Amino acid sequence: MALTDSFLWSVLPHAQVPVLGFAAPSGTGKTTLLCRLIPILRARGLMLGLIKHAHHDFDLDQPGKDSFELRKAGASRVLITSSRRRATVTDHASPIEPHLDQELCYLDQEGLDLILVEGFKQEAYPKLELHRAALTTPFQYPSDTSILALITDMPPLDGLAIPCININDPEAIADFIMKRFLPEAQRAIHLR
16 A cells, blocks of 8 residues: 555545554563664654553552643543643543544644554554564454565565565664655645
8 A cells, every 4th residue: 555545645634744553562662762763853854743552550659740630530530831841631421432534633743744553453544564584473464454664683575565674774664664654654744
């Protein structure tokens, strides 16, 4: 599937800038790779946003802090703000699985060039599949047609219709994003 296919962008009507996911089973190294890749993309001049899908309960604040105690006292939404940052914590009345496009509504996209997403691997949106041979997990590609490249520690696989990039080469992954993904993704978003 080409990056300019309207299908890939029609599923994300709230995306104002390109969105690129990193999909893989837990333990593959998504966060580790992103921590290596983000400084490279920033050094190349990109302003980045990030959405991470957590599969468990989490807290941004700590017990004993005012905002934590006020939320525990019953406030279902807490906005913590300072001169340097802002964070919003929203407790759902009942557990609800998030959807990427809905979560994009909560991210201030102003001034961003690219939104990186960790997770939401079951949703159809532009993403890279991470794979490690040692984990022996099945590939999502080619059954997931929204995967644009395979990022792996395996030697390049024969017969792939998508690029195969070494997971230990974040510069090559950044090159793919900058030269192949971003230009087409920006055009696709502006054409919709």
